Amino acid sequence: MKRISLTQYLVEEQRKHNSIPAELRLLIEVVARSCKTISHSVGKGALGDVLGALETENVQGEVQKKLDVISNEILLEANEWGGHLAAMASEEMETIHRIPNRYPMGEYLLVFDPLDGSSNIDVNVSIGTIFSVLKAPEGMKDPSEQDFLQPGSKQVAAGYAVYGPQTQLVLTTGNGVNCFTLDREMGSWVLTQRGMQIPAATKEFAINMSNSRHWHAPVTRYIDELLAGDTGPRGKNFNMRWIASMVADVHRILNRGGVFMYPADSRDPSQPGKLRLMYEANPMAFIVEQAGGAATDGKQRILDIQPAKLHQRVPVFLGSRDEVAVVTGYHAE
Ligand SMILES: O=P(O)(O)OC[C@H]1O[C@](O)(COP(=O)(O)O)[C@@H](O)[C@@H]1O
Ligand SMILES: [Mg+2]
């Protein structure tokens, strides 16, 4: 197999489609380099003193793990110096982080969930980093939160790294989805899957079943029908997986299909679901659609949602097209 590195791939894409300006290519490379650094920290575990929780809470009221903070710092530091950025926003920071002393100002905005799947850090289960790149609005002077509030359809790139048995980077710039595997000896990202495609049909679903008593009627109906298997209205048996790291669940779905759900429920009406629109739902929806899948909030396409605030949460149904259509259809009835 001819080895194609991430840099070679991006240069090739830039030539072919003219869709990746040099500045965006460099920005993606800096993010990829940060993910490599995070992967080293994750890999050290207890030996690197990176496990466990801190005393602090993030803006979402969640207790921060050491690795949440370390990963956030790695991304901030690398991108302050490396990328063509105007500002960054992170799940772990209350407000945006402007790039200091940059003239002329960078033309992109970077959004990330530095460490996804925090509850799995200490048990050596796959975790990841999710990122999304937006263009800074035309004529922007001093970046503000408002500048980030663009629908997901405006993303110019999105990706995630999964820190599992292998470290992989999955990337889209709007021309399909490709996967790069980190060659740990060489320290480089090597293209290992081109044009990832999610099959339209599936027999596998992912949801946290322990929340079932709080679900709304359309979700209860949908899951009951899947559980009824070949004796129920769906006429086939479904299998279930729940890793509790969105990155790892989505990665499985990109590789073999499936439907992933984190619905809103009746617990706290002020919080529609757990996952965040800007840091998790939008980048994953972009990737999933680019791989031929679908992503909705139960009612509309996630990428069409106009964000109202930076840390907005959103219900998520994504993956194999046919199943996303069924569960979305139940919400409309
Ligand atoms: O513990 P639960 O309720 O099953 O939630 C798991 C979900 O929460 C998340 O861990 C939230 O992301 P963070 O770890 O970045 O907060 C997702 O990765 C995952 O899908
Ligand atoms: Mg997350």
Ligand SMILES: [Mg+2]
């Ligand atoms: Mg996180």
